[in-house]
């Protein structure tokens with residue numbers, strides 16, 4: 059993208075600028091405020107976020123579109139260019155997609171997270187394409203000495219009467235046209251869409267199926283050495299001493315040293331929750347050999363205060379806290395205590411969910427090279443902009459001296475929102491004075507995660523004598539200190555059923571935590587949905603009502619005047635659709651088979667799901683099918699990817715519920731690899747039937763919101779067969795046998 | 798010590814410690830990055846290659862055991878991505894992040910070589926050693942069935958009649 063451009067006639071408008079390419083053709087760059095930037099501000103910490111998109115149109119008729127956002131498997135590298143190509147009106151086969159490097163001077167909002175790409179870019183990317191199309195038409199009109207309105211454009215060709223010119227033929231002339239104002243350039247009527255709404259396969263598929271290097275772990279640079287990094291197994295522990303000489307004498311090892319960062323300014327505390335990287339780097343000519351040399355390491359560690367923390371201790375502490383007055387009120391409507399005291403029926407239950415790891419299949423890695431006073435990196439990272447700022451602080455070098463090449467990511471799920479491994483690689487490369495590729499083992503990846511925090515909810519619910527829910531109290535025991543929750547250990551005060559129950563209290567107490575936590579796909583929702591939708595099921599049973607109808611009734615009970623971001627009508631629509639599609643209450647299921655239902659609103663998406671499961675009398679569980687109804691607005695940009703994401707998210711939720719948990723002893727993570735942190739396998743994966751409600755709302759993303767309803771819907775299905783309530787995850791810890 | 802084997806049809810010799818796993822020989826000595834590292838302990842299948850046609854986890858196979866054998870990696874499965882499994886994977890749009898897919902494709906192609914029309918439960922059994930963290934399992938199943946069909950009636954690469962010929 060660089061080098062070939064010549065300075066061209068810069069637009070006075072400042073929104074779009076066009077450059078003539080040296081070899082012919084045009085380069086169009088765009089800069090204007092993101093649609094939905096305000097909503098995104100929380101995610102990007104950049105309220106003034108502006109977007110730059112780049113289209114390069116060459117005389118051969120090819121449009122090369124830079125994919126600006128990092129690709130973690132969410133399909134954004136295909137989806138954003140589709141939006142541009144639609145309005146540019148060029149056949150998809152003439153489109154090339156290139157991954158842009160991280161470049162804060164060119165692009166903004168280069169991040170993957172929060173299912174934000176669709177809401178942020180849906181309209182603005184289209185406007186870029188439409189502007190380019192208008193310029194091509196203007197160039198053709200000039201050539202034919204007519205007015206642009208008299209010309210038509212489509213499928214990569216501009217026409218007037220019997221004349222036609224292809225975009226490729228027009229590209230150089232279009233570079234001389236003043237770009238239009240993208241805010242006012244007309245957009246297509248959605249009924250004329252040719253690309254948006256089509257099932258377009260991922261642009262990297264040909265490379266993926268032939269094994270081309272694409273991922274961070276595939277990077278190789280001249281003169282590169284390999285590195286491993288041994289950290290204290292107790293989170294936050296530090297090296298006291300180590301037998302470095304013995305390690306250095308191992309085959310293939312060229313260097314071994316203690317890494318101690320020296321940066322002056324403090325980087326983000328939410329990333330370096332247990333301090334900057336501290337450990338022992340082993341560097342050498344082969345990754346396998348340096349990793350083998352790890353077994354020779356003898357290290358004396360200063361384990362620090364976290365060595366006293368364990369899952370068993372958290373469980374005990376939470377139980378004690380539940381008996382005490384909550385430390386903090388998060389929200390109160392009406393009078394929950396009074397309503398519970400006067401309710402016709404009350405119910406109490408304690409729910410618990412475990413810590414979880416992200417376990418992306420590609421272990422963390424980064425290649426780092428210091429040269430000419432600058433740092434060049436190749437990294438699988440969801441948040442390059444924040445990473446760079448932090449790296450600059452921790453390394454004590456200017457931000458613009460850091461170049462980050464974005465690689466495809468072998469999964470993210472939130473793990474690569476954090477850049478601990480990038481800083482490790484940079485520190486090692488600086489000390490080793492050679493380009494270094496740091497690759498974690500699976501064990502490193504499992505142990506040193508930013509875990510989805512576990513949590514405890516002590517619930518009370520009250521029903522009136524018609525079985526309506528009149529009171530809800532949740533004492534949430536979580537992690538954190540003082541007023542602050544540990545990252546992703548918080549709970550929104552307006553989480554459902556707030557505003558749907560007249561007397562509602564959400565209270566919290568916290569335990570200190572020395573273990574890093576962070577966002578896992580559908581953060582907070584992935585845990586809270588299990589609690590809320592399971593307890594609602596308990597209340598429905600107590601009321602003697604059908605659990606799905608009980609939910610519909612509850613959605614009708616929105617307290618007047620309390621407006622939330624939650625649209626009960628949209629949720630009812632998906633709930634009714636999933637009821638009809640799953641044959642809820644209508645099909646005769648054999649003995650030992652049952653259905654369960656749950657819904658959840660997160661990331662602007664409305665999802666209701668039914669799980670059908672069989673449980674033998676001996677307690678063997680088989681999940682037979684999942685039905686999903688979702689509402690993410692008026693347009694699925696790429697239905698192929700949409701269904702893939704929803705099915706994947708649902709099965710991800712299933713894997714979590716069935717058998718996943720991270721536990722701690724002595725401040726160490728117990729689990730280490732896929733034998734004890736178990737990901738779902740194909741023989742456990744049921745069919746997932748996906749339906750969408752197309753509603754007249756802004757299109758939103760699909761990477762996350764289908765996950766949260768699965769665990770509670772499955773547990774509710776198990777209850778319908780066995781009469782046993784699953785109040786803690788994973789399900790594998792429970793005896794499901796029934797008589 | 799020099800170790801010789803056939804790699805993707807070509808005679809290959811490497812001089813590495815004999816206990817080095819084939820995975821790392823492929824990736825770091827021979828620069829074939831298609832075979833992936835996921836767990837290093839035979840749990841995930843990301844590193845699956847064919848050894849004399851059989852699927853093997855290369856992360857736990859010492860390179861000395863490759864001596865004299867025929868190794869096929871994802872790069873050697875076809876010249877140009879035209880193997881029925883690779884074609885079906887693209888047609889069904891299986892990948893999400895894509896990281897597991899080389900291993901999935903190697904396991905699937907080995908399955909189809911021994912069982913040209915597998916049932917869903919054959920697929921579940923043969924593929925349960927391959928983890929897909931993105932859980933593209935629904936499409937993996939569909940793509941294996943599609944590949945089975947493609948392998949039976951390979952599409953001709955020159956013009957295929959697309960209508961009207963069979964009135």
Ligand code: FES
Pocket residue numbers: 833834835836837838839840841842843844845854855856857
């Ligand atoms: S890397 Fe070989 S099975 Fe996971």
Ligand code: FES
Pocket residue numbers: 131419468469892893894895896897898928929930931932933
């Ligand atoms: S596609 Fe991501 S692990 Fe399979």
